[in-house]
Amino acid sequence: MSGRVETHEFQAESRQLLRLVVHSIYSNKDVFLRELISNASDALDKLRLESLRDSGLEADTSDLHIELETDAGARTLTVRDNGIGMSYDEVTGLIGTIAKSGTAEFVRKLKEANENKDAAASADLIGSFGVGFYSTFMVADKVTLVTRRAGERQGTRWESAGEGTYELETLDDAPQGTSVTLHLKPEDAEDHLFDYTDTNRLRQIVRKHSDFIPWPVRTTVERPASDGDGGGDGDADGDADGENPAPERTVETLNSMKALWARSQDDISEDEYKEFYKHISHDWTDPLETVHTRAEGTFEYQAVLFIPSHAPLDLYQQGGRRGVNLYVRRVFIMDDCTSLLPDYLRFVKGVVDAQDLSLNVSRETLQQDRQIQLMHRRLVKKILSTVKSLRTKDAERYRTFWQEFGPAMKEGLLSDPDNRETLLDIASFPSTHDPDEQTGLRDYVSRMKDGQEHIYFLTGESRTRLENSPHIEAFQAKGYEVLLLTDPVDEVWVEQIREFDGTPLQSIAKGQVDLDSGKTEESDDEAGREEEQRREKEFAPLLGWLGTALGEDVKDVRLSSRLTTSPACIVGDAHDVTPNLEKMYRAMGQELPRIKRILELNPGHPLTAGLKDAHAANPEDPALAETAELVYGMALLAEGGELSDPARFARTLAARLAAGL
Numbered sequence: 001m002s003g004r005v006e007t008h009e010f011q012a013e014s015r016q017l018l019r020l021v022v023h024s025i026y027s028n029k030d031v032f033l034r035e036l037i038s039n040a041s042d043a044l045d046k047l048r049l050e051s052l053r054d055s056g057l058e059a060d061t062s063d064l065h066i067e068l069e070t071d072a073g074a075r076t077l078t079v080r081d082n083g084i085g086m087s088y089d090e091v092t093g094l095i096g097t098i099a100k101s102g103t104a105e106f107v108r109k110l111k112e113a114n115e116n117k118d119a120a121a122s123a124d125l126i127g128s129f130g131v132g133f134y135s136t137f138m139v140a141d142k143v144t145l146v147t148r149r150a151g152e153r154q155g156t157r158w159e160s161a162g163e164g165t166y167e168l169e170t171l172d173d174a175p176q177g178t179s180v181t182l183h184l185k186p187e188d189a190e191d192h193l194f195d196y197t198d199t200n201r202l203r204q205i206v207r208k209h210s211d212f213i214p215w216p217v218r219t220t221v222e223r224p225a226s227d228g229d230g231g232g233d234g235d236a237d238g239d240a241d242g243e244n245p246a247p248e249r250t251v252e253t254l255n256s257m258k259a260l261w262a263r264s265q266d267d268i269s270e271d272e273y274k275e276f277y278k279h280i281s282h283d284w285t286d287p288l289e290t291v292h293t294r295a296e297g298t299f300e301y302q303a304v305l306f307i308p309s310h311a312p313l314d315l316y317q318q319g320g321r322r323g324v325n326l327y328v329r330r331v332f333i334m335d336d337c338t339s340l341l342p343d344y345l346r347f348v349k350g351v352v353d354a355q356d357l358s359l360n361v362s363r364e365t366l367q368q369d370r371q372i373q374l375m376h377r378r379l380v381k382k383i384l385s386t387v388k389s390l391r392t393k394d395a396e397r398y399r400t401f402w403q404e405f406g407p408a409m410k411e412g413l414l415s416d417p418d419n420r421e422t423l424l425d426i427a428s429f430p431s432t433h434d435p436d437e438q439t440g441l442r443d444y445v446s447r448m449k450d451g452q453e454h455i456y457f458l459t460g461e462s463r464t465r466l467e468n469s470p471h472i473e474a475f476q477a478k479g480y481e482v483l484l485l486t487d488p489v490d491e492v493w494v495e496q497i498r499e500f501d502g503t504p505l506q507s508i509a510k511g512q513v514d515l516d517s518g519k520t521e522e523s524d525d526e527a528g529r530e531e532e533q534r535r536e537k538e539f540a541p542l543l544g545w546l547g548t549a550l551g552e553d554v555k556d557v558r559l560s561s562r563l564t565t566s567p568a569c570i571v572g573d574a575h576d577v578t579p580n581l582e583k584m585y586r587a588m589g590q591e592l593p594r595i596k597r598i599l600e601l602n603p604g605h606p607l608t609a610g611l612k613d614a615h616a617a618n619p620e621d622p623a624l625a626e627t628a629e630l631v632y633g634m635a636l637l638a639e640g641g642e643l644s645d646p647a648r649f650a651r652t653l654a655a656r657l658a659a660g661l
């Protein structure tokens, strides 16, 4: 008995994604089975948990398992579980819509990789996106899913050939749980399509990819009937009366079901960790690093955590998926457990199994739980120390780590003051020292010149802009290294962190700089001070006049010691918001009052000297005011800033050039 069959269309994005999966050149097609078994295992976890929490749930939990059923004649493979199942709405929401955040970008990249016949890139992409259930279309030309949610009466059938449409039908007689039947494509060894009705093949795949699944994965195997004499191939004379004895059918459990995290580290192979990672993360690529840890004594837990080798597409989106699952004494409690790790480690995947928590913990109670807080602290320390040692032991892998997760880690500089020192030690930053390699702060400090007392940095939009910024001139002339900080988060943490291991951090676009004594702000060098005073006196009339003439744009005009070749630059006071940060605030829709900065002039530049003389000769000359405006505009352009009235700037410049010809 069943309801009406309805045909639905996939959304455009889902359709594109499907087409790419169907025609994928991903070679390891076997992984479809891992995906289905993982989903089935999650469904069993969820049912067990729900039945523990809700004693009124009408569900049979007596023999929770996963079953593989094959039919060589019909060329079908069915993966069946008696887990939580899905409601009609869940089927339409979860299975009918594949598109999730980042799909459009993923589709675009995958298309490009396929067009370029770049199999490695394609595999990497599919792997890191995780197409889950849809990987079935790599091996099947039709997929039928029948499901009924535990506690509900009505079931749902979903069927699709992986093209534009899918069918939905309500069923009255579906068993609890989910079965997914694959109508297999013809075998094609060249295309890595194997015979997935062959029990040996299935056994091999399950052992390789899903051995640790905590639920039995069963299949029925047929063995030729024998009377126990071991004559396995004696079929020529064994059926004298022409009747083959019926083959023996036995149920075999294909996996060992041992929870990986509970086993001793020494007994777990690298491959087992990798497979486990793929199971929990739905990532098809290997993890970058594994952390297996346990605590014993009054508060026991075991944890296997992984650092992926790719950042997920939604790493910087609000509400992106997290990856740590909480178990209590082997019972799955929740996925996406946000209380175990801080937000900046949201890319870490894994399992934490706590011995002494109640099975009834909820997301809300977890946050206040002292044991969880303790675990949180220890796990963070463990992950950070792992990354720290990765940095010293394996530069290549550390580089990948930082490239993928650096900006997220830097959020920790703000949100996790307890681990700030370690995070600063782990961090790397682009620097003028090397155009390609980033540097750690410790390495920076070891290269500091005699007399250099600060770690210098400049923040902004891009490396090129920063490298060409006038602020950097005198530092480069002196051979002082400058960190070039271009991640948006850099603008924020540098405001809060004033030093690294006793060495102060100093923006080269803020405050006064006196490079001769290696000091910033107040200089206490007597001789230098006198020279400075002489110059200041000499330039005072010009500076005073400029301060008024440019009063709309700047709050002060002064002489600079950070310039060697440029005539002028604009700097902020120590606590001023930088132009880049100002831009970010505005982009987020925040209204800010106009922030005026300080114009600094290079006293050694002919333009400044000329301006001084021209001002002394005739302070009323209108051309002088125009030149002042141009000097300010040039300083703004040189740091990559935007002119408030570019047309006016161009007109004034043209007029001044014409006057000079």
Ligand SMILES: Nc1ncnc2c1ncn2[C@@H]1O[C@H](COP(=O)(O)OP(=O)(O)OP(=O)(O)O)[C@@H](O)[C@H]1O
Pocket (backbone or CB within 6 Å): 035, 039, 040, 043, 081, 083, 084, 085, 086, 094, 095, 129, 130, 131, 132, 133, 134, 177, 178, 281, 282, 283
């Ligand atoms: N056997 C099943 N029983 C119950 N629900 C299932 C089953 N298979 C899939 N689902 C539901 O459908 C959702 C989508 O499955 P799918 O495999 O496409 O993605 P996923 O497992 O969430 O992860 P990913 O997209 O990262 O691979 C699952 O999250 C789950 O809620």
